Amino acid sequence: MRRQNLAVVLGAVRAHSPLSRADVAGRVGLTRAAVSSLVDELIERGALTEAPAAASGRVGRPGRALTISDHGPAGLGLEIGATHLGACVVDLRGKARLWRRVEQPNADRPAAQVLAEAAALAAEAEAEATTLGLRVQGRVIAVPGVVPNHPGGLVERAPNLGWHSVRIAHHWPDQNTVPEPENEANLGALAEYWNAEQPVETFVHVSAETGIGAALIIDGRLFRGARGFAGELGHIPVQPDGPRCTCGSRGCLEQYAGKAAVLAEAGLGRHSDPVALLAERAGAGHAPTLRALDRAGNALGLALASAVDLIDPDALVLGGAYAELAEWLLPSVRAELAARVVVRPWAPEALRPSALGRRGPLLGAAMTTVRRIMADPTQLSVD
Amino acid sequence: MRRQNLAVVLGAVRAHSPLSRADVAGRVGLTRAAVSSLVDELIERGALTEAPAAASGRVGRPGRALTISDHGPAGLGLEIGATHLGACVVDLRGKARLWRRVEQPNADRPAAQVLAEAAALAAEAEAEATTLGLRVQGRVIAVPGVVPNHPGGLVERAPNLGWHSVRIAHHWPDQNTVPEPENEANLGALAEYWNAEQPVETFVHVSAETGIGAALIIDGRLFRGARGFAGELGHIPVQPDGPRCTCGSRGCLEQYAGKAAVLAEAGLGRHSDPVALLAERAGAGHAPTLRALDRAGNALGLALASAVDLIDPDALVLGGAYAELAEWLLPSVRAELAARVVVRPWAPEALRPSALGRRGPLLGAAMTTVRRIMADPTQLSVD
Numbered sequence: 001m002r003r004q005n006l007a008v009v010l011g012a013v014r015a016h017s018p019l020s021r022a023d024v025a026g027r028v029g030l031t032r033a034a035v036s037s038l039v040d041e042l043i044e045r046g047a048l049t050e051a052p053a054a055a056s057g058r059v060g061r062p063g064r065a066l067t068i069s070d071h072g073p074a075g076l077g078l079e080i081g082a083t084h085l086g087a088c089v090v091d092l093r094g095k096a097r098l099w100r101r102v103e104q105p106n107a108d109r110p111a112a113q114v115l116a117e118a119a120a121l122a123a124e125a126e127a128e129a130t131t132l133g134l135r136v137q138g139r140v141i142a143v144p145g146v147v148p149n150h151p152g153g154l155v156e157r158a159p160n161l162g163w164h165s166v167r168i169a170h171h172w173p174d175q176n177t178v179p180e181p182e183n184e185a186n187l188g189a190l191a192e193y194w195n196a197e198q199p200v201e202t203f204v205h206v207s208a209e210t211g212i213g214a215a216l217i218i219d220g221r222l223f224r225g226a227r228g229f230a231g232e233l234g235h236i237p238v239q240p241d242g243p244r245c246t247c248g249s250r251g252c253l254e255q256y257a258g259k260a261a262v263l264a265e266a267g268l269g270r271h272s273d274p275v276a277l278l279a280e281r282a283g284a285g286h287a288p289t290l291r292a293l294d295r296a297g298n299a300l301g302l303a304l305a306s307a308v309d310l311i312d313p314d315a316l317v318l319g320g321a322y323a324e325l326a327e328w329l330l331p332s333v334r335a336e337l338a339a340r341v342v343v344r345p346w347a348p349e350a351l352r353p354s355a356l357g358r359r360g361p362l363l364g365a366a367m368t369t370v371r372r373i374m375a376d377p378t379q380l381s382v383d
Numbered sequence: 384m385r386r387q388n389l390a391v392v393l394g395a396v397r398a399h400s401p402l403s404r405a406d407v408a409g410r411v412g413l414t415r416a417a418v419s420s421l422v423d424e425l426i427e428r429g430a431l432t433e434a435p436a437a438a439s440g441r442v443g444r445p446g447r448a449l450t451i452s453d454h455g456p457a458g459l460g461l462e463i464g465a466t467h468l469g470a471c472v473v474d475l476r477g478k479a480r481l482w483r484r485v486e487q488p489n490a491d492r493p494a495a496q497v498l499a500e501a502a503a504l505a506a507e508a509e510a511e512a513t514t515l516g517l518r519v520q521g522r523v524i525a526v527p528g529v530v531p532n533h534p535g536g537l538v539e540r541a542p543n544l545g546w547h548s549v550r551i552a553h554h555w556p557d558q559n560t561v562p563e564p565e566n567e568a569n570l571g572a573l574a575e576y577w578n579a580e581q582p583v584e585t586f587v588h589v590s591a592e593t594g595i596g597a598a599l600i601i602d603g604r605l606f607r608g609a610r611g612f613a614g615e616l617g618h619i620p621v622q623p624d625g626p627r628c629t630c631g632s633r634g635c636l637e638q639y640a641g642k643a644a645v646l647a648e649a650g651l652g653r654h655s656d657p658v659a660l661l662a663e664r665a666g667a668g669h670a671p672t673l674r675a676l677d678r679a680g681n682a683l684g685l686a687l688a689s690a691v692d693l694i695d696p697d698a699l700v701l702g703g704a705y706a707e708l709a710e711w712l713l714p715s716v717r718a719e720l721a722a723r724v725v726v727r728p729w730a731p732e733a734l735r736p737s738a739l740g741r742r743g744p745l746l747g748a749a750m751t752t753v754r755r756i757m758a759d760p761t762q763l764s765v766d
Contacts, residue, residue, distance in 0.1 A: 146727070159726075202609040214693070223601070225695025226585040229727040232692040237685055237723055240622060248725045249688075302620055305632075306689045309615040310597070312608025340620055342631045343542075344529070344612040 002038075005030065006377040009038045010047055010068070014093070014374065018051075018065030039066060045380035046072035046135070047092060047373065068093045071133035073380055075369025077187075078122055078141040078179050079362045082107045082160045082210040083272070085118055086142075087125040088359075090366035091134060092373065094194070098128055099362075103272055107210075108162040115171035122177060137380065138369030139179035141168065142187045142361040144210040148228045155181050156228070159246070160210035179365075185213025185231060186222055187364030188319045192354050193217050194367050200315045204307050206233055206300070207320030207360065212254050216311060234258065236303045256299030259321065265292035275321040275358070282328045293328040300329065301336020304351075308341050319354035320361070326353035385421075388413065389760040392421045393430055393451070397476075397757065401434075401448030422449060428763035429455035429518070430475060430756065451476045454516035456763050458752025460570075461505055461524040461562050462745045465490045465543045465593040466655070468501050469525075470508040471742075473749035474517060475756065477577070481511055482745075486655055490593075491545040498554035505560060520763065521752030522562035524551065525570045525744040527593040531611045538564050539611070542629070543593035562748075568596025568614060569605055570747030571702045575737050576600050577750055583698045587690050589616055589683070590703030590743065595637050599694060617641065619686040639682030642704065648675035658704040658741070665711045676711040683712065684719020687734075691724050702737035703744070709736035 005028075012027045013019055019027070025035040042048040049069045070091045079086035087100040100121060106114045118141065126136050145158025155166045172178045189205035199220070206214040212234030216223040223230055234254040235247050242251025255261050263274050266289040271277040281289040304316055318326055318333070334348050354360060373379055388411075395410045396402055402410070408418040425431040432452045453474045462469035470483040483504055489497045501524065509519050528541025538549045555561045572588035582603070589597040595617030599606040606613055617637040618630050625634025638644050646657050649672040654660040664672040687699055701709050701716070717731050737743060756762055 157726075216693070218601070218606070226697040227695055227727065229695035230693065232695070232726050235723075235726050236689045236692050238620075238623065240685055249723045302623055303689075306619045306686075307693055309619050310599070310613065310690055310693055312610055312612040312615070314609040340618075340632045343540075343615050343618050344610065 003376055003378050005034070006038055006042060007375055009035060010042055010374055010377050013048060013066050014068050017067040020065060024066065042377055044382045045377055047377050047380060070095065072135060073137045073370075073373055074129055074134040075366040075373075076122060076125060076129070076136045076139045076179070077362045077364070077366030077368075078118055078139065079184065079365060080106055080114060080118055080141065080143050080161065081184075082144065085114075085121050086362045087121050088362045088366045089125055089129045089132075089134060089136065090363065090370055092370055094367060094370060096359075096363060096366070097132055097134060098125060099359075100125055106161055111161070111163050111166045112171040114161070115166075115168065116173060119173050119177070122179070123174075126177070136369075137373060139177060140187070140365040140368045141179035141181050142184040142365045143181050144184050144213070146228055147181050147183050147186075149224055149226075153178065153181060180368075182365065182368070183213065183215070183228075184209055184361040185215045185320075186224070187362075187368070188213075188354075188356070188360035189215035189217050189317075189364070190222055191356055191360045191364030191367060192317055192319060193220070194371060195356060195363070200313075202311075203313045203315040203317055204231075204304070204311060205317045205319050205354070206304065206322060207318075207354075208257070208259055208322050209320050209358070209361065210259075212258055213320075214307070216313075218311075233303055233307065236306060238299045238302045253299055253303045257296035257303075262292045262296050265295060275324055279324055282325070290328060293325060294332045297329040297332030298336055301333040302340065304333065305337055305340035308337070308344070308346065312344065314350065316351045317354050318351070319356065320358050323353040323355075323357040323360075386759055386761050388417070389421055389425060390758055392418060393425055393757055393760050396431060396449050397451050400450040403448060407449065425760055427765045428760055430760050430763055453478065455518060456520045456753075456756055457512055457517040458749040458756075459505060459508060459512070459519045459522045459562070460745045460747070460749030460751075461501055461522065462567065462748060463489055463497060463501055463524065463526050463544065464567075465527065468497075468504050469745045470504050471745045471749045472508055472512045472515075472517060472519065473746065473753055475753055477750060477753060479742075479746060479749065480515055480517060481508060482742075483508055489544055494544070494546050494549045495554040497544070498549075498551065499556060502556050502560070505562070506557070509560070519752075520756060522560060523570070523748040523751045524562035524564050525567040525748045526564050527567050527596070529611055530564050530566050530569075532607050532609075536561065536564060563751075565748065565751070566596065566598070566611075567592055567744035568598045568703075569607070570745075570751070571596075571737075571739070571743035572598035572600050572700075572747075573605055574739055574743040574747030574750060575700055575702060576603070577754060578739060578746070583696075585694075586696045586698040586700055587614075587687070587694060588700045588702050588737070589687065589705060590701075590737075591640070591642055591705050592703050592741070592744065593642075595641055596703075597690070599696075601694075616686055616690065619689060621682045621685045636682055636686045640679035640686075645675045645679050648678060658707055662707055665708070673711060676708060677715045680712040680715030681719055684716040685723065687716065688720055688723035691720070691727070691729065695727065697733065699734045700737050701735070702739065703741050706736040706738075706740040 025032045050064045077088040085102045146156045153168045169178045188207045201220045214231040214233035235252040239251035243255045245252040408415045433447045460471040468485045472481045529539045536551045552561045571590045584603045597614035597616035618635040622634035626638045628635040
């Protein structure tokens with residue numbers, strides 16, 4: 001009960017700060033005495049700070065202003081991609097306070113080696129967070145693979161890294177800082193949901209990082225499927241007799257709208273940042289790149305039509321690399337959806353690019369801890 | 384609280400009857416006095432009957448045997464198909480006590496006329512239920528169309544009947560017996576879930592009645608989508624450049640696995656019961672029919688591969704007409720799934736025909752009322 005009341009008070013301050021204790025009491029419907037005791041506890045736990053009354057122009061209302069602390073509890077997000085490592089620290093206000101991205105090839109190297117490097121990056125990020133006055137309270141790592149529903153730290157399969165049954169803790173040097181793995185597409189979708197000013201409650205978020213991943217937010221919650229495999233959009237057959245896919249099937253979406261397929265179709269070679277390269281060429285009017293992106297958009301539209309038919313979402317969000325290429329993808333995706341989704345009404349604006357772009361998964365990883373603290377502030381130790 | 388305890392007692396008797404009052408107390412963890420009061424109320428409301436101790440061989444255990452009443456509260460299910468009307472009454476034990484099926488063309492006739500005929504059939508069924516000692520407590524009507532999430536008795540669209548925005552109550556002669564509409568595919572899936580001895584919690588149920596419909600049971604609940612359109616499997620594109628569909632798109636599943644498409648491909652003409660005709664021809668080894676069903680199975684497998692990729696269900700169930708044709712459809716559906724679902728593990732036995740066949744939607748309609756009563760027995764008036 002007290003736990004829930006702590007969360008309610010914290011949520012009220014987050015949504016409406018600065019607020020005085022009296023303001024909070026008015027908003028949450030608890031007595032001033034009860035609110036004061038809850039506020040004291042939240043200050044002790046480092047979640048709230050109380051400052052001299054803000055210059056809010058509210059003349060005649062005394063009381064010191066409560067705000068969510070920006071120098072205390074924080075979440076660490078980590079990311080392992082096929083060609084990079086990332087780290088990010090988010091404070092309780094949800095603001096990213098530091099970003100690290102290291103371009104390096106991770107595919108088909110031993111998991112132990114990659115994870116040791118991720119751990120070194122994590123330690124650096126935590127050290128810098130400390131100098132900013134932040135305390136990392138939880139760690140989540142985004143991986144391009146399948147994380148089962150009851151993971152216990154297991155990454156079941158990450159084909160683009162060459163991982164099979166990798167248990168993070170087995171390879172993490174410091175057992176006190178082992179991060180919890182989660183699928184990158186899932187974290188991208190959650191970041192989108194958490195960052196939205198007016199969140200849509202049921203949507204499909206599709207992103208292209210190493211492969212193509214989609215994630216389903218259903219009634220405001222991540223739907224992981226019976227075994228954690230939900231949202232495997234990349235292997236939906238869009239041309240039943242199309243080219244052989246790495247998965248063994250034929251004509252999968254990934255063969256048309258995956259990074260490698262688009263680069264090949266555009267006649268472009270390897271590049272340290274293929275997404276930036278595609279955007280640059282498309283922006284310069286390079287015809288083969290424009291055709292490749294158009295073809296990718298058509299395939300994506302076909303696969304998304306199936307998703308709309310099956311799931312009936314309120315919105316489709318193009319995240320990750322797709323967000324950065326949206327300008328050239330959207331017209332053909334929209335055209336396919338308009339042609340294919342005809343039984344139910346479909347508004348073109350229900351398809352939109354994510355504002356987070358490629359930062360989504362890392363931000364989602366870091367925000368997971370912040371969201372948990374907001375839901376249960378007793379997770380925070382008393383200073 | 385009492386409402387919940389009534390449901391718990393009723394559920395215990397349903398699962399384990401015959402039980403004495405003492406048995407119930409032992410099972411549900413309430414005092415004998417509390418259980419006796421709850422049992423008395425359930426008897427008054429007509430949900431339970433108490434008989435002399437059953438000859439269960441449990442020597443030395445006195446007490447009269449409680450069972451769910453089979454002559455009292457009941458649910459009426461109705462069904463409107465393109466070529467038939469149906470009615471069914473289910474008692475509190477979940478047993479269907481009467482079935483009616485009238486073959487008649489309903490497509491493109493005025494909704495008022497069709498609903499007046501359905502109402503007449505419903506009145507007949509209720510009258511017969513009364514002679515069986517049953518009291519109809521609720522009415523649900525299965526329709527081959529879209530029922531919005533907050534229906535208010537509205538059928539938004541039923542293309543195979545030619546209905547647009549039909550409000551059932553507007554055309555129902557007796558305002559005391561207006562049934563609540565629900566999509567037939569949804570009711571078929573619920574019937575499957577409710578009737579299973581060991582229910583699977585997350586599955587896709589696909590059926591072919593007038594069109595092709597799928598429904599998603601997610602974590603034991605029907606998932607209706609953001610607007611009630613979820614599970615529109617029939618218009619998933621299985622061949623992007625395939626034949627024009629009635630919906631306006633191309634290469635939809637319905638063009639390969641819908642009743643009309645299969646009949647045409649098999650070279651068969653109109654028939655009062657096309658499913659029986661197909662089963663008969665296939666059973667007799669009629670090559671064009673076998674080829675048509677094989678082709679339908681391939682297309683169905685392709686569409687279901689997309690559903691598995693997106694939703695990651697524990698099982699796929701072929702219901703309705705597909706259940707009756709399963710013998711000839713399953714091999715090609717299985718083959719496609721085996722070839723296409725390769726990222727996640729897929730066991731062939733996760734695809735199975737429904738035992739309910741074409742009775743599913745009607746049974747689901749009638750059982751809806753029974754399930755509601757079991758969840759809240761205070762819905763029953765005291766005799």
